[in-house]
Each structure stands twice: as structure tokens, then as C-alpha cells.
Amino acid sequence: MAPKTLILIGGTMGVGKTTTCRELYRMFDRSLWLDGDWCWTMHPWSFSGRNRQMVMENIVFLLNNFLRNDEFEIVFFDWVLHERAIIDEVEAGLIPCDRETRRFSLICSEEELLRRMKSDHRSEEDMRRSLARLPLYAHLGTELVDTTGRTPTETAEEVRDLILQTR
Template identity: 50%
Template sequence: MKTLYIIGGPMGAGKTTVCQVLKKTLPDSVFLDGDWCWDAHPFQVTEETKQMVLRNIRFVLGQFLHCSAYRSVIFCWVLHEQAILDAVLGGLDLTGCAVKNISLLCSEAELRARLQRDVESGLRTEDVIGRSLARLPAYAGLPTFKIDTTGRTPAEVAAQIAAL
């Protein structure tokens, strides 16, 4: 039996870092960050590019799910709307696969501080703070395991996910 870990959360909640640790924690695992399927300059959000990224994600996840070398498939992306989760999962063959939907969250103060550090380091632009804070409440209504990353290390969060 394979396990697909779908990990969402606002920008700055720790998704990528936690997933990199989780990949090393889980046996026979592979990791896909949804952002890797849409890394363009200039970044353009159109109906065409949104459909393209969903096809890219489903293709890569499908390849991982059908590869006998992997037992654990880890995917992260912002995933703040049920429709996005449905669009990703709806195109996958999940036969013989358990799906664990998880949202990584943190306090507003923690989120602001993390993103501000990234802005000051040149990793993100200032507008990410408002966009991320605006999406934070959207996760409350999603049918996911909620994990608070506030004040926790990536290893602690990854251990909690692995124990689900």
C-alpha cells in the first residue's frame, strides 16, 4: 500500500522545508513541490497556465504513484481551496493508495515574521505577506489534518505527519 501525503498551507508555513525532512523520514519516499511545476518568469496566472500546472502536477504524481520504487509520495502546494485539492486528486489513479490531506498552519505573527525574514533575504517579494495572511483563514474549512508549525522545528512537524 502506498501513501500519498498532500500537504497544503499558506506561503511561509513551512511546507517545503517540512517535506524535505519528511522525505528523509519516510521509507522509499519521493517529494514534489507544486511550485516546481510552474516556475516561470514572468509568472503568469491565466486559465491556460492554471490548467497546464494541474496537468504537470497530475502527470508527475501519477508517475510516482505507479513506480514500484516508492511507498510514500509527498506533494505540497498552497492548496487553500477544496476545488484545487479536487482538481489535483481527481486526475489521479489512487488504487491501492491511502491519501493523507494535511494543512500546515501557524500564527499570524509567526507567518508575518517568517515571510519578513524571506523578504529581507531577497527570497520573496513584500506582497507575499498580505497574500499569505489573506489565505490563512481559508484552511479552517478544509477537510484536512491541521498541524500548527508555530514554534516547532521542521523535524518535529515531519515526525507528527509520519505518525498519522
């Protein structure tokens, strides 16, 4: 099996993870993309210990299946990933395989974040939580990509270029 590349893309809610990844995974042949929020799509939404465990198990299960599939070389995974413990928990559950893992965090200015979240009609509570998480990304040891004033395509191109520098 050919070596894999796993790309983790974190960022606070509203920073542009989903829109960037929607562009980014299409820039690479033989790629897959998992948005961690897809595993939280439930009604009513409930953040409980049981649901968190289920979501984490589902994410790890899907990522492992992607890594096992020899038709794909690069796997993109985006999620809030605002704590190192969450990144470590995801990685600890992955199968041992020949892979390089790259960790990126998308950031932007507070003004840009609020503008985006208001245009997406996010709640005041979501905006407050997202702003509170924004400074956490500077301390994760990930590669920081500033999305302020950039389109999703421009952000995706920067991440693509960073990935290609070491491939």
C-alpha cells in the same frame, strides 16, 4: 503492486511546507516528494488560465508516474491547496490504484507567518495574500498541524507520527 500512501500537505505561502517536506520525505524509505511550486518555476511568472491548466496537468502527470512506480510506497505532495476544489481537482486526475490518501494543512499564528516571510524577504503583497489565506485551512477537512514556534524537523516529526498511527 503494494498499496501506496499519498500525502497532500497544504498551507499558505511561508508556513513551512517546503522546509517541512524536505525533512519529512527523508524519514520514510521508498518515498518521493513533489513540491507543486516547482511546476510554476517560470520567468516571467504568469498566472493565466493557460498556465494554471499546464501546471495542474504537470502535477497530475508526475503524481501518477510516482504512484505507478512500484519501487516507491509513499508520495508526498505539497502546494498551497487553500481551496477544496484544488484538492479535488488534483485527486480527480489521479489513476485508480490501491492507495490511502492523507490530507494535512500546515498552519501557524499570524505573527509567526509574518516573521517567517519577513526573514525570507517576501514582498508586502505576498504577505498580505498569505495572511488572507491562512483562515481558509480551518474549513478544508484536512488534518491541521500548527507549526508555530516549531522547527521544520519538529513539524516533520509530528506529521510523520500522524502518518504512522494509521499505517
